């Protein structure tokens with residue numbers, strides 16, 4: 001196996017050398033005619049095409065960042081503009097402009113768009129959460145609002161966006177007995193909101209691929225809650241098409257063995273798995289960090305402006321080990337999406353500590369591939385049938 005991997009890496013290197021050589025020759029021969037860039041590393045999505053789709057979660061980008069999306073992704077998830085808080089920042093007003101622009105951009109690149117997310121109880125529009133907190137809405141009116149929201153979004157985009165995260169992050173974390181996350185939506189409606197969300201989405205877009213999406217599903221306690229939720233959804237006739245594991249990980253965890261256990265167990269329950277928001281923070285998680293409240297940089301040590309070699313090596317190994325698991329279980333995985341494109345655009349530069357540089361992705365701030373990129377690509381190569389090497 002290790003010999004095969006070595007052979008695969010060698011193949012990548014020789015391909016790259018060929019690309020560079022071809023690039024030099026073409027540059028020498030070309031006059032002013034525009035040639036496609038030939039001195040590029042292999043495309044991630046093409047390299048994994050026989051196993052699973054590869055994508056990025058991003059808003060509209062341009063320049064070198066857009067080139068990365070174009071080259072390495074076949075799917076693109078809308079990072080923010082389709083969230084309820086973005087579409088409906090104010091009562092009775094729909095803000096479609098950014099979502100329209102994102103969809104047009106994604107289509108113009110020839111990529112498959114993924115809608116994210118129809119419902120996110122923890123991050124619903126602020127004004128709506130305030131109304132609920134003030135006791136002005138009961139469960140019935142919340143569910144009516146949600147149904148109207150889902151049907152309106154799918155009426156506009158359902159024909160063009162065929163893959164949707166229907167509900168994001170409904171489940172509780174931690175080892176205690178809580179089932180659902182402590183958020184206003186769940187506290188008012190219980191699991192009925194998840195069931196009704198899938199019912200509404202299925203009715204409005206019968207042919208769409210509908211996902212349940214959450215984080216920490218590698219942890220057995222949270223996964224047990226997921227399996228309970230899936231059973232409830234099945235019993236209600238509202239089965240999702242797949243489960244999304246976000247994959248916001250760190251250098252330290254979760255262990256690849258837990259990622260593997262999650263894939264196997266969710267698949268055994270009858271669901272394929274998508275990894276929907278992968279990144280690997282080089283810092284440890286801060287307990288109790290809250291998405292709505294990033295801390296200021298001064299609150300902690302300032303972090304690394306550039307990635308020290310030792311952490312670069314750890315990042316590379318981390319990506320290698322999880323992609324080895326992905327490739328091993330490729331028959332159970334539909335899509336793998338990185339959350340943001342390169343280290344310059346990652347949300348982890350502003351959360352959980354505002355202004356602390358992070359380096360969690362395969363491409364650096366100059367949009368150049370990092371060693372982790374080559375490690376990931378090496379995993380694609382290891383399993384090519386010998387005849388195609």
Ligand code: GLA
Pocket residue numbers: 079116168246248277347
């Ligand atoms: C969660 C959400 C994403 C995004 C990230 C932070 O994982 O699902 O949409 O907001 O947090 O960027």
